[in-house]
Amino acid sequence: MTSAEPILEVEGLVKHFPIRQGLLNREVGQVQAVAGISFEISPGETLGLVGESGCGKSTTGRVILRLLDATAGSIRFKGRDITDLSRREMRPIRSEMQIIFQDPYASLNPRMTVEEIVAEPLRIAGRSRSVIEERVGELLERVGLDPSRRHRYPREFSGGQRQRVGVARALALGPDVLILDEPVSALDVSIQAQVINLLTDLQAEFGLAFLFIAHDLAVVRHISDRVAVMYLGRIVEIASRDDIYLRATHPYTQGLLSAIPVADPSLRGTRTQVAVKGDVADPANPPSGCRFRTRCFKVQPECEDVDPPLVPFGAEGQMTACLFPEVMNVLAISGSERHGEAE
Amino acid sequence: MSDRRREPQRTEDPVLSVRDLVVEFATSDGVLRAVDGVSFDLYPGETLGVVGESGSGKTVSALSILGLLPRPAGSIAGGEIIFEGRDLTRLSKAEMRKIRGGQIGMVFQDPMTSLNPVLRVGFQIAETIKVHMPNLGADRVRMQGIDLLSSVRVSNPEQRYEEFPHQYSGGMRQRAMIAIATANQPKVLIADEPTTALDVTIQAQVLESLQNARAKTNASMIIITHDLGIIAEMADRVIVMYGGRIVETGDVRSIFASSSHPYTLGLLESLPRLEVDVDRLTPISGQPPSLVNLPSGCPFHPRCQLSAGREVCRTVRPDLIDSASGSMSACHFQEEMPEEPRRMAALRHSPDREAT
Numbered sequence: 040m041t042s043a044e045p046i047l048e049v050e051g052l053v054k055h056f057p058i059r060q061g062l063l064n065r066e067v068g069q070v071q072a073v074a075g076i077s078f079e080i081s082p083g084e085t086l087g088l089v090g091e092s093g094c095g096k097s098t099t100g101r102v103i104l105r106l107l108d109a110t111a112g113s114i115r116f117k118g119r120d121i122t123d124l125s126r127r128e129m130r131p132i133r134s135e136m137q138i139i140f141q142d143p144y145a146s147l148n149p150r151m152t153v154e155e156i157v158a159e160p161l162r163i164a165g166r167s168r169s170v171i172e173e174r175v176g177e178l179l180e181r182v183g184l185d186p187s188r189r190h191r192y193p194r195e196f197s198g199g200q201r202q203r204v205g206v207a208r209a210l211a212l213g214p215d216v217l218i219l220d221e222p223v224s225a226l227d228v229s230i231q232a233q234v235i236n237l238l239t240d241l242q243a244e245f246g247l248a249f250l251f252i253a254h255d256l257a258v259v260r261h262i263s264d265r266v267a268v269m270y271l272g273r274i275v276e277i278a279s280r281d282d283i284y285l286r287a288t289h290p291y292t293q294g295l296l297s298a299i300p301v302a303d304p305s306l307r308g309t310r311t312q313v314a315v316k317g318d319v320a321d322p323a324n325p326p327s328g329c330r331f332r333t334r335c336f337k338v339q340p341e342c343e344d345v346d347p348p349l350v351p352f353g354a355e356g357q358m359t360a361c362l363f364p365e366v367m368n369v370l371a372i373s374g375s376e377r378h379g380e381a382e
Numbered sequence: 383m384s385d386r387r388r389e390p391q392r393t394e395d396p397v398l399s400v401r402d403l404v405v406e407f408a409t410s411d412g413v414l415r416a417v418d419g420v421s422f423d424l425y426p427g428e429t430l431g432v433v434g435e436s437g438s439g440k441t442v443s444a445l446s447i448l449g450l451l452p453r454p455a456g457s458i459a460g461g462e463i464i465f466e467g468r469d470l471t472r473l474s475k476a477e478m479r480k481i482r483g484g485q486i487g488m489v490f491q492d493p494m495t496s497l498n499p500v501l502r503v504g505f506q507i508a509e510t511i512k513v514h515m516p517n518l519g520a521d522r523v524r525m526q527g528i529d530l531l532s533s534v535r536v537s538n539p540e541q542r543y544e545e546f547p548h549q550y551s552g553g554m555r556q557r558a559m560i561a562i563a564t565a566n567q568p569k570v571l572i573a574d575e576p577t578t579a580l581d582v583t584i585q586a587q588v589l590e591s592l593q594n595a596r597a598k599t600n601a602s603m604i605i606i607t608h609d610l611g612i613i614a615e616m617a618d619r620v621i622v623m624y625g626g627r628i629v630e631t632g633d634v635r636s637i638f639a640s641s642s643h644p645y646t647l648g649l650l651e652s653l654p655r656l657e658v659d660v661d662r663l664t665p666i667s668g669q670p671p672s673l674v675n676l677p678s679g680c681p682f683h684p685r686c687q688l689s690a691g692r693e694v695c696r697t698v699r700p701d702l703i704d705s706a707s708g709s710m711s712a713c714h715f716q717e718e719m720p721e722e723p724r725r726m727a728a729l730r731h732s733p734d735r736e737a738t
Binding site: 284305 | 611614635663
């Protein structure tokens, strides 16, 4: 997993969206959806990108694929800077880096048959008819769909099957990197597990690297090698999977882990509780200093002035953006220790 | 279904009794049965969790209790819902309106649809209070309303009382709904996916408010969710629904620790765990059933590992009967269920679980 060359490197990535108002549609402010984040992904590795709505995780995925242009920072794919490539220059890279979206219904053209949907990237890449014909059958079979249903439309498939169609399309050109944006969030539990297993099998088979964007920390724990936690456009903590789940150091990571209901009634009331109070701040007007301080249980006066950088702390490879980090195993049985009050 | 031998020391009468409820919807594909013969009791002060995937009938059951089935498509085709000695299925719209928001409070997934967007939140709280205490003076109503908002931890309750729903965040709106639902000391509180649209940190706040409000009013609560984590943390007893029917019901600990129905076990095994690392998930094969074309016999049989194609599963609908673990299960072969699921064994031996 620790191959020398990362396949994807993101450095100082920033994405602002203008806020426009009034008759003249004048720009009156900016939302800093992504406010300077850096990470790398190695070939075959899964980086989980987690955070709550509005933290910038989906925007990050779209900017990396150049579906949105970066405001600042750089994106390197296989060592090549792709931040400013033209559409034409991006085209060959799109075959190597693909995205899968949450809602398989909205992302599949309802007027195209499943065969046409999966064949489209192959057609655009100029593959011959016979190659396409064969490849589509192969892909459908590989993702667990009956190739004899290739002439059906997306509406004739269930949610889980539609997501498999999306996976087949993403795999058509043999990519090295998949960006998965909440790929199983819309699915029922019993179906979610089918799709997750399919994804991990495909990853092992084709050596794919995943950027797995999700809000469900249980799914992310299952699938990731490393995890980055985002809050208001920033990465607040990044570490190996076990360090994030068992030795989190940032109060937001700890709060997230503590907030998730655990599906085991015998553990009720046994976990450490780390409160995250109030609501997330306005991304157009983030708090001074540490962006998380308005919700933090251990906030200190310094937090208002100092914007904490992401620096090494804790285990090897672990980085945290907090002035007062402490290692805590939130999931351990603790006799319901309590940090902070929810308000 | 009337066999209650194994229900531990239930000396009290239930607050709410649902008996053989059948709900049908008229669709272009014909009449479909969204709920088919559901019976359960809700006892004083308890929290009953109803869990199931989409199309299982969990929300339709709740809407039936509240008299809120979308008409004319949906209708109660059979059974009764007994509350305070009356059958709710026979009440007029006006009578049901009095019960909703009074003795039966409700919290839905999307508060934007249940709060009126053009009225101040305070006005909506006051309206609810006044229905049941018409003689209370305006100042007292306002004071009570502000108290209610602060009891669900809405900050600056005096200012918030004067605001409109769109000025609230999602979590705050949901807490305002909880305040309204519990304003009149309801006997029953029905929460249908109350936190599904919310982020986890906000979900934790809202669930805490819900639990506090329930405890304060001593209402019995029905919480409906697809999230097994919420069930595990909130419920005393659990109903598992599949294809419009109850497939298993029992005490929350026995449901999770020793499921007596292969569907319940399948759900638990397909769930990625936050608290323990699982090598590979064990999904349930196949797709959830379509209500238009529900499988014969046991609705779960086409996906069931335990059935393995046995004929009785295809032909005979199993009754909900007592199981060895103390729950009730609708499975022909429930005695063949493993005593302790692999999952629990894995959990016990996980080094992560050692106390720090």
